[in-house]
Amino acid sequence: MKTLVTGGTGTTGSRVAALVGPSARVATRKPAAAGQVRFDWTAPETYGPALTDIDRIYLVAPIGEADPAPIVEPFLAVARDSGVRRVVLLSSSAISEDTPRLGKLQRLVREGFPEWTVLRPSWFMQNFTGEHAVAQGIRSAGEIVTATGSGRVAFVDADDIAVVAARALLDQVPHNTDHVITGPQALSYADAAEIITEVTGKPVRHRSLDTGEFAELLAATGLPREFAAVLAGLDEEIRHGAEDRVATTVDEVVGRPARTFAGFVAAHRDSWR
Known part of the structure; x- marks a missing residue:
């Protein structure tokens, strides 16, 4: 299994990549270390090389975009055509699939891939x-x-988000659910x-x-x-x-308290x- 970690040098992405281990490929605009690959949301020519031999993705949408779906949707189409089966999306507890603009990403992941998880963490x-x-x-x-x-x-601690994300990426049985964290x-x-x-x-x-x-x-x-x-x-x-509200997701998925x-x-x- 090979996992592409978008936002791979960010707060959760770096932690997820460390937990996934050698099978993680870290997507970054400026690769500078082993295991990193060039990836830029504004450069579609970077999508294919980043997705080579990948079968699962940790998906962090581009930061600062009020409507990220038009940017992310073409990437997900390439991922699907490349054979990606599982996508774990970092979203937010404040966003549901019905939230205007921001909620569309959740629908794209649920409807586009047979194995999926939507992470909906609270404020970090x-x-x-x-x-x-x-x-x-x-x-x-x-x-x-x-x-x-x-x-x-x-x-919520980003370490707790990352450990739930890693389980959603690596567990043999796909979670196919939302996780409020x-x-x-x-x-x-x-x-x-x-x-x-x-x-x-x-x-x-x-x-x-x-x-x-x-x-x-x-x-x-x-x-x-x-x-x-x-x-x-x-x-x-x-x-x-x-x-x-308080959710018990960390305890249920990981087996320890948040x-x-x-x-x-x-x-x-x-x-x-």
Whole structure:
């Protein structure tokens, strides 16, 4: 079995490739290591070589696209013609197949391949670290800015997403289902700020904007305005309770509990200094 991992150097893709092991082929625009292959969504000539001898795909749509289906659909057609049988799509807990534009990818995967899984993770714990805007706000101003109000999210560790993805790719029996993947506890961003404060000693607070203000703030960071509006709209849905749920998928698929947010913060306490 050979697996093509799109987004293979990203947050989940790099973890999935490591779990899949030597049978993984990492798709990247700038291959620089063994096991990597050039792949560019805007260059269809890279599709065929990347898919040679591949029978399964970890699919991460192009980042920053409010309507990625027109870009991804031609690639999936080439994959199907190349003999790919199994596709594991990274989607979002906020997206269903009925979601305008973004939901079409789920339908393409379900209807186009005999073996499929749609991963629908909650918001990543990793968004609080690294170079993400949330992490930068914590480091520079001691605040998390959202449009979520007091709405709650069961933040999930990317390691937990990746291990579910690897099982969906490698298990002999295809999952052929959606997997909603969350952490074990739903928290508001104010709750998350309080946990970071308690664990690290760095004072952190949550500042909530209205949806329009937040969209403008995101656009000012360089995001396409249409995509910024989509992200701000997701925050508004959180405010109204859309993500206030906990799933047991990690436990059921992997056989262990999902990581807690407090455990994640303790393991990354130096990220905000």
